[in-house]
Amino acid sequence: MIDDILKKIAQYKTIVIIRHQNPDPDAIGSQAGLRAILQQVYPQKNIYITGIDLPVLDWISPMEKISDSTFQDALVIAVDTANERRIDNDGAYKKAAEIIKIDHHPNVDPFGDINWVDDTFSSCAEMIFSFTEKIPNFQLNKEIAAPLYAGIIGDTVRFLNGETSYRTLMTSAKLAKTGIDISKISLQEDEMSLQVAHLEAYILNHLKITDSGFGYIIIRKDTLENFQLDDGEIDHVVPLIGRINKVNNWIVVSEKNLNRFRVNLRSKCIPINGIAEQYGGGGHPLASGAYVDSIDKVKDLIADMDKLNKHAE
Template sequence: MIDEIQKDIEQYQKIIILRHQNPDPDAVGSQIGLKTMLQEAYPTKQIYATGIDLAVLDWIGQMDQISADTYQDSLVIAVDTANAPRIDNNGDYLKASKIIKIDHHPNVDSFGEINWVDESFSSCAEMIYTLADKLEPLHVSQETAFSLYSGIVGDTNRFLYGETDYRTLKISAKLAKTGIDISQVALHEDEMSLQVARLEAYILNNFQVTTSGFGYIIIRKAAFDKFNLADGELDHAVPLIGRINTVNNWIVVSEKEPHHFRVNLRSKNVAINGIAEKFGGGGHPLASGVYVGSMDEVNDLIKDMDNLNKNI
């Protein structure tokens, strides 16, 4: 399959790299890392990475602004995106001649003509490194390494999550060997704005834990608006409840718009992606997400998450 990806990369003069909505460091790191890698290997090709720019992730790289016509006769590579509705694009990508999907989430939607999906990888950035490791003339420069290392550190939560294994650490060491400033990446991943600090204080003062070990916080719009968060900043606070030793799984519910609830689901050991899929979302077994349209659905989701622990 990797050989097929290389054939398409060599065939197309225009390559556009996409990722999922509400991007995290892995999504942007995979995008920018792949873009840089391809530009260095094929300097005469037109290579773009597109999507909404988030100020909190500008330290990894910024997105290109392209017209709808650019997608004509192009190859689209969607990274770190489980299903087509989550692609951060208004549908222009459908004008492309071919679509390749590279992802490490459960394969619920094979939306590409080529779908390289492997859940054993800790991050999509790790997959992009593997692409370069196996194919000539691709190579990993220091600039590429910075983006990919940022993606790996982000999706493993600085090597905390269970998907971290020997391969993850070996690839990370090879990226570090290029001379990137790994402490700079760690500082970017760890630092927070004053608004996020106040949000975390609010969460710690208001979250609930059931007797089964399920923790949750519901941040209604009136409260959410007070924090004046930049896009993407909420994600920094999602792991917080899981640091409590009596919490086994948890959710962060945020109502940015009236009756439009974003739910981040997390777990330490019991799979929660089935619940996310039940409500129209998806993700990893221990990290998933979904949007729901009412408090009734939020309450039903809370009950399901609580019951998971009771059935262990």
């Protein structure tokens, strides 16, 4: 599959690498890492990474502003994006001549002309690294390694989750061998603002845990605004609940816009992506997300998550 993708890349002068909305380190790291790989192989090509900038992740790589016309006759590569509706773009990408999808989520929406989807990988960044092993005389360097390493430790939560494998650790070791500062990258991903620290305190004080071991918190719009978070910062608090030993699975519900609720679903062992899909979302078996448009649907989702635990028992 990588050989087929590289042959397709060779045919285009302009390549635009896109990803999903509400990007995480894996999405941005995959974009930046893939661009650096392709720039080394094809220095004459125009290669862009684009999407909404998140100040909290600019240390991995800032995004580029490009005109809609740039997509015309270009090759678009969508990384770390399970379904087309989650693409972080206003639709201009549809002007592209062809689309390649590279993703490690379950393949619920094969929207690309070429779809390389493999959910046995810990992260999309781990998949992107595979390109470096298929290119003759390729020189892995810090510029490539740093964003890919950030993506891997981001999606594995610094090697804590179940998708971490021998291959993940071997890939990470090869990236670390370039001399990147792995401690600095880990500290940057773990660092939080004072506002996020206050939000974590709020969550611990207001968290509800059912008898089945399901934990949940609903943060309404007026409460969320009090914390004055930057875009993307709420994602820092999602793993917090999972550190509680009585919690088996959990959700963080945040209402950024009135009656528009973002739901982050997580689990230690029971697959929860099926419930995310029931509510129009999706993701990994142990880490998924969805948007719902009413508090009643949020309550339904909470009930379904609690039942999931009871059935597992």
